[in-house]
Amino acid sequence: MTARRARRPAPIVVEGDSGSISIQPDARMDLYSTFRVGGTADFLVRVADESDVLLAMQWADDHNLPVTVFGGGSNMLVADHGIRGLVLVVRKPGRDVAAELELLDEDSDAVTISVPAAAPLTWLGREASQRGWAGMTWAVGLPGNVGGATVNNAGAHGTEFKDALVGLRLIEDGRRLVDRDREWLSPEYRMTRLKAGGNPKRDVVTRVTLQLERGDADALRAEAEQHAEYRHATQPTGKCAGSIFKNPPGDFSGRLIEELGLKGTRVGGAQVSPIHANFIVNEEDATAADIVGLIELVQARVAEATGTELHTEIERVGEWNQ
Numbered sequence: 001m002t003a004r005r006a007r008r009p010a011p012i013v014v015e016g017d018s019g020s021i022s023i024q025p026d027a028r029m030d031l032y033s034t035f036r037v038g039g040t041a042d043f044l045v046r047v048a049d050e051s052d053v054l055l056a057m058q059w060a061d062d063h064n065l066p067v068t069v070f071g072g073g074s075n076m077l078v079a080d081h082g083i084r085g086l087v088l089v090v091r092k093p094g095r096d097v098a099a100e101l102e103l104l105d106e107d108s109d110a111v112t113i114s115v116p117a118a119a120p121l122t123w124l125g126r127e128a129s130q131r132g133w134a135g136m137t138w139a140v141g142l143p144g145n146v147g148g149a150t151v152n153n154a155g156a157h158g159t160e161f162k163d164a165l166v167g168l169r170l171i172e173d174g175r176r177l178v179d180r181d182r183e184w185l186s187p188e189y190r191m192t193r194l195k196a197g198g199n200p201k202r203d204v205v206t207r208v209t210l211q212l213e214r215g216d217a218d219a220l221r222a223e224a225e226q227h228a229e230y231r232h233a234t235q236p237t238g239k240c241a242g243s244i245f246k247n248p249p250g251d252f253s254g255r256l257i258e259e260l261g262l263k264g265t266r267v268g269g270a271q272v273s274p275i276h277a278n279f280i281v282n283e284e285d286a287t288a289a290d291i292v293g294l295i296e297l298v299q300a301r302v303a304e305a306t307g308t309e310l311h312t313e314i315e316r317v318g319e320w321n322q
Ligand SMILES: Cc1cc2nc3c(=O)[nH]c(=O)nc-3n(C[C@H](O)[C@H](O)[C@H](O)COP(=O)(O)OP(=O)(O)OC[C@H]3O[C@@H](n4cnc5c(N)ncnc54)[C@H](O)[C@@H]3O)c2cc1C
Pocket: 034, 068, 069, 070, 071, 072, 073, 074, 075, 076, 090, 117, 121, 142, 143, 144, 145, 146, 147, 148, 149, 150, 151, 152, 153, 154, 155, 156, 194, 195, 198, 199, 201, 203, 204, 205, 206, 235, 236, 240, 241, 242, 243, 315
């Protein structure tokens, strides 16, 4: 570990009108994805605010580099060959997201709030419940950030991020700060127009606006804790990226996989979780190729036995063909 650090190239500091960003060459991407696999990114920058995003996108344009956007990296599978260009991570240590929550409007029934994309989703779930704002209890215990949840239209327990979403603020095409409404985002089951485009991306979400009904704080807190406990009891806690496959209409991918006896199946260091069949865990120093091999094995076995085609929910990023 020390040897790795010693060989790390020095960061490139880019000065802008309202601050500077530090760009790390040859950055280890296993540190930025919950699967804990993948090669290095040519360059990586962690951004704190909108001016950082603009500066980073300008630097990438000046150097003709594609940009791959990361939130919490909890839905990403990074290629073993790494990621070419710049990885822009919308989270920076030391940022006080609680201080950045803005109350835009309120009446006796509901509140309208603005939240930074960098805010952890589970924090938002807890904070909203504690304040007696309903509609976010499902988010407690989910990894990732508000920006990633917006792009993925994350959800659980019958609720989706879109249910509370009013609009979003983003840096569009790497240069314009614009406000868009929910209809523009076109959210569907684990899909939006920003997700459909995949990576590299030129649009970076910086804030979202949510409308939440008022509720009883004690009841909301209890509901949130119940959801978190259920998650803890039914899902693996190791290195993974959540549900691997979307649920086919009217069924559950986990049920189909479990019924075929595939729990515990391995390819290299990757294993179908013995706890939840729709999770693949990086059990023993898996490579991204192991995980893809296991995904394809499961897809083939399910298609063969049931005729159902399973589509992945996770996103593959980086350089896969070499
Ligand atoms: C243990 C575990 C359990 C999970 N359970 C669930 C679940 O119950 N329900 C569910 O829906 N998901 C679940 N997930 C998946 C994941 O946590 C969610 O999809 C989460 O919302 C992704 O957020 P993220 O910040 O990690 O996004 P990332 O994985 O970093 O990125 C996801 C996508 O969003 C884009 N993106 C991220 N931030 C921005 C931004 N600011 N601007 C533009 N694009 C951006 C990325 O480019 C990428 O396309 C689980 C994951 C794990 C590890």
